Amino acid sequence: MTQNPEHEENPAAATSGSHSGSTARQAAVTEAVGAGIPNAIAQLADLVRIPSVSWSAFDPADVQASAERVAALLTGTGVFDSVSIARAPIGESDTLGQPAVLATRAARNGRPTVLLYAHHDVQPPGRDADWETLPFEPTVKGDRLYGRGAADDKAGVMAHVAAVRAFAEVTGGDFDLGLVAFIEGEEEFGSRSFSNFLQQNRDALAADVIVVADSDNWDVNTPSLTVALRGNVTFRLTVSTLAHASHSGMFGGAAPDAMLAMVRLLDTLWDAEGSVAVAGLTSTDAATPEYSEEKLREEAALLDGVRPIGTGEVLGRMWFKPSVTVTGIDAPSVDNASNTLLPSVSVRISARIAPGQTAADAFAALERHVREHAPFGAVIEVTEVDMGDPFLVDTSGWAVGEVTAAMHEAWGVPAVEVGIGGSIPFIADLVRVFPEAQILVTGVEDPDSRAHSPNESLHLGVFKRAVLSEALFLERLDRRG
Numbered sequence: 001m002t003q004n005p006e007h008e009e010n011p012a013a014a015t016s017g018s019h020s021g022s023t024a025r026q027a028a029v030t031e032a033v034g035a036g037i038p039n040a041i042a043q044l045a046d047l048v049r050i051p052s053v054s055w056s057a058f059d060p061a062d063v064q065a066s067a068e069r070v071a072a073l074l075t076g077t078g079v080f081d082s083v084s085i086a087r088a089p090i091g092e093s094d095t096l097g098q099p100a101v102l103a104t105r106a107a108r109n110g111r112p113t114v115l116l117y118a119h120h121d122v123q124p125p126g127r128d129a130d131w132e133t134l135p136f137e138p139t140v141k142g143d144r145l146y147g148r149g150a151a152d153d154k155a156g157v158m159a160h161v162a163a164v165r166a167f168a169e170v171t172g173g174d175f176d177l178g179l180v181a182f183i184e185g186e187e188e189f190g191s192r193s194f195s196n197f198l199q200q201n202r203d204a205l206a207a208d209v210i211v212v213a214d215s216d217n218w219d220v221n222t223p224s225l226t227v228a229l230r231g232n233v234t235f236r237l238t239v240s241t242l243a244h245a246s247h248s249g250m251f252g253g254a255a256p257d258a259m260l261a262m263v264r265l266l267d268t269l270w271d272a273e274g275s276v277a278v279a280g281l282t283s284t285d286a287a288t289p290e291y292s293e294e295k296l297r298e299e300a301a302l303l304d305g306v307r308p309i310g311t312g313e314v315l316g317r318m319w320f321k322p323s324v325t326v327t328g329i330d331a332p333s334v335d336n337a338s339n340t341l342l343p344s345v346s347v348r349i350s351a352r353i354a355p356g357q358t359a360a361d362a363f364a365a366l367e368r369h370v371r372e373h374a375p376f377g378a379v380i381e382v383t384e385v386d387m388g389d390p391f392l393v394d395t396s397g398w399a400v401g402e403v404t405a406a407m408h409e410a411w412g413v414p415a416v417e418v419g420i421g422g423s424i425p426f427i428a429d430l431v432r433v434f435p436e437a438q439i440l441v442t443g444v445e446d447p448d449s450r451a452h453s454p455n456e457s458l459h460l461g462v463f464k465r466a467v468l469s470e471a472l473f474l475e476r477l478d479r480r481g
Ligand SMILES: [Zn+2]
Pocket: 119, 152, 153, 187, 214
């Protein structure tokens, strides 16, 4: 675990303004952020105490309580014309999704509008026994704040609040930049009402720049701007060969069992190196930062003697190439295994899709592959399909230049442009509804944050630098004609 307390004070931040007339205001923003951090951390801890798990098996009253707390925080900044809690229906149904918080302030004098996105719901905590501190009891140990949502993504929520607050303080609330805060309440449960929410609140949400504060940083001393995200395709694959089970001693060796067919079919998904071998799944060719096989071994916890899979640059394999993983299997357990030929076996296939290909296209390639490679004429069924498109930022937009400059000022080192092997499927919805907006994916996490896992935590130095980056970014945008 890398920690760097001496990075806390960053004298460069106060003096590196590119517009000389703005240096004083930047210095004031930097000071206001620093002064506001203890309060922001205390309010973040209060948010963490609300167990706002958005999954259907958990109490929705907690998600509502967390929405109300977030709305109060946004109202407290004093700069929004309106703050409301709203829900949208899920898909075609009448059922409403979890509450989101929406706050708006109109732009003046031709200045741009920036939308700040984060989510206030969290993943289920899992078993308390797997945590060193209780998941909903925020605890500071060393440089880190532990708790479910301390990083993902209540720190993103508080980064927006603290940045807006600091900027409001310095300007006395008198600024021209348009602001929208959109704090979702069901990101961790598939953003089921997200696309309806966008349609229903299209005018209120319209912005020139969208900041999605739900990703991570290169390390605790180096900021990242996430410029590529893989998409995903998951489905249930069922292979059947027999109308009913039979005694393996009687028919084994002549009648094909479903497990044999499934194993042989799955084997065709990869080549001998472990690279995906599905015709029609594409890769993107793009440069990646240096990342050694050693680092992979350490961060992914490969056992001694186990070799990495795939070919080419390590990060290129995770950011710009597809991957296929079997994440579950329905078959008799080992303890219950009898001497039977299985008639039918199901697995969950989880594929990651490289930027540059649509998820629908990738699904078509995967489905074609499993049908064409069915061994022994086995019956193939593909059901429960779920998809999210990949995302690739056009880094030539002006907002990328502004945010990376703000990050450089706040952290004292340049930002690394990174890809993410995982997916943020709702970004595809944002791109579809707001094709003109520039989308910037930032974040408050670092490689040790363990989002979604036990002992999730936030590095408090990273939090401060993330707040400062965003406050300086707002200050810059407010100067853009
Ligand atoms: Zn998140």
